[in-house]
Amino acid sequence: MLKLVLTPRAANSMEEIVDYYLFANSGERALKVIQSIEEAFDKIRDSPTSYPVCFDIDVPANNIRQIIVHNTFKVIYRVAKDKLEIIEIFHGRRNPELIRNVND
Numbered sequence: 001m002l003k004l005v006l007t008p009r010a011a012n013s014m015e016e017i018v019d020y021y022l023f024a025n026s027g028e029r030a031l032k033v034i035q036s037i038e039e040a041f042d043k044i045r046d047s048p049t050s051y052p053v054c055f056d057i058d059v060p061a062n063n064i065r066q067i068i069v070h071n072t073f074k075v076i077y078r079v080a081k082d083k084l085e086i087i088e089i090f091h092g093r094r095n096p097e098l099i100r101n102v103n104d
Contacts, residue, residue, distance in 0.1 A: 003083045004045055010086040017073075017089060033073075037089060040069045044086075048079045 006014065014037070021030035044051070044067060054066040054076050063079045064087070072092055078085040 001045055002048065002079075004041055004086065005083055006086045007088075010088055013089040017091070036069050037073060037075065040067050040073075040075050041086070043067060044075070044077055044084055048077075048084055 014034075017037075018030055018034060021033050048065070051065045051067045053060055053062055054064050054074075056066075056074075057064060057076070065077055065079065067075045067077075069075060074088075074090045074092065075086060076088045076090065078087055
C-alpha cells in the first residue's frame with residue numbers, strides 16, 4: 001500500500017475546514033467532517049486509480065484524480081510511483097479557479 005501524504009496546501013485547507021466547522025457549527029460536526037475526509041483518504045489508499053481524473057485543473061493528467069465527499073468536498077490527489085499525495089481538499093462553494101493550478 002502506498003504512503004499517503006498531504007501537501008502543505010492540503011494541510012492548510014484541512015486546518016481551515018476544521019476551524020470553520022468548529023466556529024460555525026460544533027465540535028461534533030467538525031469531528032464528523034474530519035472523519036468523512038479521513039474515510040476518503042482510506043478509500044484512496046485502498047484503490048487509488050478507481051476515482052475519476054480531475055478535469056478542474058489546468059493540465060488534467062491520468063495521475064491526478066478526485067474523490068467527492070458528501071457532495072461537499074473534493075479531495076484532489078496525485079498517484080505517484082512511491083506515494084499518494086493529497087494536493088487539495090476543496091469545498092464546493094469556493095471559487096473553482098482556486099484549484100486550477102495544482103502545482104502551487
